[in-house]
Amino acid sequence: xxxxxxxxxxxxxxxxxxxxxxxxxxxxxxxxxxxxxxxxxxxxxxxxxxxxxxxxxxxxxxxxxxxxxxxxxxxxxxxxxxxxxxxxxxxxxxxxxxxxxxxxxxxxxxxxxxxxxxxxxxxxxxxxxxxxxxxxxxxxxxxxxxxxxxxxxxxxxxxxxxxxxxxxxxxxxxxxxxxxxxxxxxxxxxxxxxxxxxxxxxxxxxxxxxxxxxxxxxxxxxxxxxxxxxxxxxxxxxxxxxxxxxxxxxxxxxxxxxxxxxxxxxxxxxxxxxxxxxxxxxxxxxxxxxxxxxxxxxxxxxxxxxxxxxxxxxxxxxxxxxxxxxxxxxxxxxxxxxxxx
Amino acid sequence: xxxxxxxxxxxxxxxxxxxxxxxxxxxxxxxxxxxxxxxxxxxxxxxxxxxxxxxxxxxxxxxxxxxxxxxxxxxxxxxxxxxxxxxxxxxxxxxxxxxxxxxxxxxxxxxxxxxxxxxxxxxxxxxxxxxxxxxxxxxxxxxxxxxxxxxxxxxxxxxxxxxxxxxxxxxxxxxxxxxxxxxxxxxxxxxxxxxxxxxxxxxxxxxxxxxxxxxxxxxxxxxxxxxxxxxxxxxxxxxxxxxxxxxxxxxxxxxxxxxxxxxxxxxxxxxxxxxxxxxxxxxxxxxxxxxxxxxxxxxxxxxxxxxxxxxxxxxxxxxxxxxxxxxxxxxxxxxxxxxxxxxxxxxxxxxxxxxxxxxxxxxxxxxxxxxxxxxxxxxxxxxxxxxxxxxxxxxxxxxxxxxxxxxxxxxxxxxxxxxxxxxxxxxxxxxxxxxxxxxxxxxxx
Numbered sequence: 001x002x003x004x005x006x007x008x009x010x011x012x013x014x015x016x017x018x019x020x021x022x023x024x025x026x027x028x029x030x031x032x033x034x035x036x037x038x039x040x041x042x043x044x045x046x047x048x049x050x051x052x053x054x055x056x057x058x059x060x061x062x063x064x065x066x067x068x069x070x071x072x073x074x075x076x077x078x079x080x081x082x083x084x085x086x087x088x089x090x091x092x093x094x095x096x097x098x099x100x101x102x103x104x105x106x107x108x109x110x111x112x113x114x115x116x117x118x119x120x121x122x123x124x125x126x127x128x129x130x131x132x133x134x135x136x137x138x139x140x141x142x143x144x145x146x147x148x149x150x151x152x153x154x155x156x157x158x159x160x161x162x163x164x165x166x167x168x169x170x171x172x173x174x175x176x177x178x179x180x181x182x183x184x185x186x187x188x189x190x191x192x193x194x195x196x197x198x199x200x201x202x203x204x205x206x207x208x209x210x211x212x213x214x215x216x217x218x219x220x221x222x223x224x225x226x227x228x229x230x231x232x233x234x235x236x237x238x239x240x241x242x243x244x245x246x247x248x249x250x251x252x253x254x255x256x257x258x259x260x261x262x263x264x265x266x267x268x269x270x271x272x273x274x275x276x277x278x279x280x281x282x283x284x285x286x287x288x289x290x291x292x293x294x295x296x297x298x299x300x301x302x303x304x305x306x307x308x309x310x311x312x313x314x315x316x317x318x319x320x321x322x323x324x325x326x327x328x329x330x331x332x333x334x335x336x337x338x339x340x341x
Numbered sequence: 342x343x344x345x346x347x348x349x350x351x352x353x354x355x356x357x358x359x360x361x362x363x364x365x366x367x368x369x370x371x372x373x374x375x376x377x378x379x380x381x382x383x384x385x386x387x388x389x390x391x392x393x394x395x396x397x398x399x400x401x402x403x404x405x406x407x408x409x410x411x412x413x414x415x416x417x418x419x420x421x422x423x424x425x426x427x428x429x430x431x432x433x434x435x436x437x438x439x440x441x442x443x444x445x446x447x448x449x450x451x452x453x454x455x456x457x458x459x460x461x462x463x464x465x466x467x468x469x470x471x472x473x474x475x476x477x478x479x480x481x482x483x484x485x486x487x488x489x490x491x492x493x494x495x496x497x498x499x500x501x502x503x504x505x506x507x508x509x510x511x512x513x514x515x516x517x518x519x520x521x522x523x524x525x526x527x528x529x530x531x532x533x534x535x536x537x538x539x540x541x542x543x544x545x546x547x548x549x550x551x552x553x554x555x556x557x558x559x560x561x562x563x564x565x566x567x568x569x570x571x572x573x574x575x576x577x578x579x580x581x582x583x584x585x586x587x588x589x590x591x592x593x594x595x596x597x598x599x600x601x602x603x604x605x606x607x608x609x610x611x612x613x614x615x616x617x618x619x620x621x622x623x624x625x626x627x628x629x630x631x632x633x634x635x636x637x638x639x640x641x642x643x644x645x646x647x648x649x650x651x652x653x654x655x656x657x658x659x660x661x662x663x664x665x666x667x668x669x670x671x672x673x674x675x676x677x678x679x680x681x682x683x684x685x686x687x688x689x690x691x692x693x694x695x696x697x698x699x700x701x702x703x704x705x706x707x708x709x710x711x712x713x714x715x716x717x718x719x720x721x722x723x724x725x726x727x728x729x730x731x732x733x734x735x736x737x738x739x740x741x742x743x744x745x746x747x748x749x750x751x752x753x754x755x756x757x758x759x760x761x762x763x764x765x766x767x768x769x770x771x772x773x774x775x776x777x778x779x780x781x782x783x784x785x786x
């Protein structure tokens with residue numbers, strides 16, 4: 001009994017000596033910040049940063065290979081925390097979300113036939129191109145839904161993917177999973193999106209889908225900032241140039257272009273509430289707001305596009321929604337008001 | 342040698358009684374033909390005609406674009422109406438040459454490079470191979486691999502066994518069955534041309550024992566013409582798969598990821614042998630074939646002689662049309678065929694059958710969970726584990742799917758046939774193959 005205790009104790013003591021010596025001799029200097037940064041990251045290993053996981057990003061940030069705001073899904077809070085750890089200023093990264101460029105729900109887009117194969121878009125693309133008549137639209141088999149690490153895409157029963165803007169972090173997993181490249185990342189602040197991905201001609205599209213982009217070019221013509229270009233019969237909005245005025249959505253003959261703010265309304269500043277902070281004037285993409293500091297501001301209705309950015313930034317809720325705005329075409333909008341947004 | 346049965350396989354009911362005794366009838370000419378430029382494995386052919394061109398039957402309308410590629414010939418005379426993407430049996434639209442048929446059915450003279458060869462058994466093998474390429478001949482069992490490539494192994498590989506495939510193990514189909522009854526001499530002569538290319542004296546024809554009449558006839562002819570041994574084979578699907586057929590006839594096993602030429606063997610379909618014979622002795626390019634239109638979803642099942650490029654809707658019309666309870670039209674047989682979504686799809690050089698199934702014979706319930714019964718594993722003639730590959734690819738684990746020899750799958754569908762949970766295993770594996778190949782390309786291996 002005693003012998004056994006001595007033997008085991010002896011072995012343990014020798015091993016401890018060995019380990020102790022090894023830990024001194026083979027000591028590796030690690031930056032304690034790596035662990036702290038890794039702690040601050042969300043830890044879902046989604047890969048949106050382009051690295052293999054959160055630990056890899058933590059190492060990259062500490063080594064200076066990535067910025068504190070590199071974690072898109074983490075958002076502002078995470079980048080602030082990391083910036084504090086790193087002793088840097090947090091630069092606010094614009095939040096992006098996934099946007100589906102297809103509107104071909106059941107009833108609007110025709111089906112080729114009944115698809116009974118593997119319920120996966122990539123598999124269906126192999127045998128049929130698409131179960132839908134249109135080979136460019138959303139197949140509705142949910143490959144993006146399954147690829148989303150944040151449960152932010154759902155198929156519903158309409159036959160196309162629906163992105164939950166609240167839950168979406170813009171990590172891009174779905175964009176990489178979609179075999180039709182119908183999803184892409186767009187700034188969360190954008191309210192106007194073209195919801196078609198088909199380069200087919202108007203005649204061909206009409207036979208397959210009643211809400212597709214027919215390439216008529218009316219949106220391109222009405223756009224005050226030349227943010228829309230026609231590429232092979234498909235309109236594409238340049239997110240950099242777009243000022244979110246929503247005029248394109250109003251002239252689209254197939255209602256393909258979605259405007260989250262439709263119907264647009266007049267915006268008015270309540271004089272009693274306005275404190276003259278100038279925030280609204282700064283954020284206005286078309287310079288429609290006028291006013292000196294500490295004075296009541298005024299919105300020029302003929303310039304205003306109803307994008308409501310002023311509503312969002314006003315600290316005292318002084319910007320009010322007014323009457324519905326008339327459709328463009330009824331009265332020509334001023335194009336000289338355009339800025340590079 | 343011989344009589345060895347491969348491992349695995351299944352016993353579907355052969356369903357051939359509908360058409361086995363019906364003689365081949367000419368399907369006639371449709372109003373329009375659509376010739377896809379991709380009717381073979383390999384690079385799609387390059388169109389050399391444009392809208393408005395007048396073409397004659399047998400005229401090249403698209404030329405081979407590379408070594409693994411074959412030309413496409415007009416299958417009758419008429420006017421080119423368009424060269425544009427069109428429905429294709431494989432699903433995705435592909436470039437096709439649309440010909441408005443003039444009804445004259447005039448063919449070009451067989452001259453120049455297509456001039457008939459007087460003594461094909463003692464001719465320069467390279468010229469014969471060039472002729473086979475010029476005639477656009479591909480494997481007509483359904484895989485449509487260019488025949489001249491198969492007949493051109495690297496010089497260091499010695500070929501000592503030639504096998505003609507008259508097995509036709511796919512249920513419902515009787516195209517090869519009828520061909521063997523109608524043209525036994527041409528089949529044997531075609532085989533002899535292939536033998537002459539390799540300087541061999543004798544070859545084999547493998548036929549499943551459920552076709553006693555062609556076996557008897559071919560044995561008869563083989564006795565009088567010589568140089569051919571007819572091998573009656575056990576009935577089991579997929580006996581007609583290349584590697585399984587080689588095993589049954591010569592006892593050789595083709596190694597994983599290798600071609601039959603690795604064991605000194607070349608296998609050709611009986612219909613391919615006839616096409617070779619016609620190309621060599623008559624200068625005829627491959628523009629028609631036999632196609633079985635069958636199943637309970639079509640009013641009068643028939644064996645038709647069809648022009649390549651004929652829309653399948655026309656072929657079904659020639660068979661009295663579809664029944665009212667039609668649910669599925671499959672190009673090919675029930676095991677390996679592909680469901681079609683439109684009857685506008687044109688037939689190709691590999692269209693051996695059209696299977697029309699009524700609603701009562703089509704399984705539509707969704708798949709259930711795998712119960713790990715192992716039936717797919719014991720049915721797989723390639724010794725794979727379909728359920729494992731399915732699980733890996735369903736979890737997006739492409740690297741592991743590759744390790745489990747996904748690419749060895751011959752897509753015979755025995756696994757899907759036996760699966761009690763109704764999992765479309767072979768479809769998953771076909772999908773997995775695409776992912777595995779894409780991953781290998783990405784890794785550059």
